[in-house]
Amino acid sequence: MQEIRFVCPKCGQKLECELKMAGQKIQCPACKNSINVPNPYPPTAKLPRVRSNSAEQIE
Ligand SMILES: [Zn+2]
Known part of the structure; x- marks a missing residue:
């Protein structure tokens, strides 16, 4: 599981989340x-399949 640290x-306070x-x-x-x-990556970056938002189609 990748995490964002900020x-x-x-x-x-140091935080991290999914x-x-x-x-x-x-x-x-x-x-x-x-x-x-x-967001550590631009929206069009290739990521492992993330389907948290069905309105946004990357493919
Ligand atoms: Zn704080």
């Missing part, structure tokens, strides 16, 4: 700030 822009969470909002466990999970 830091909270507000408090600097790749499929990219672009979604999470809550920082440290400061409760709402954070947009950064």
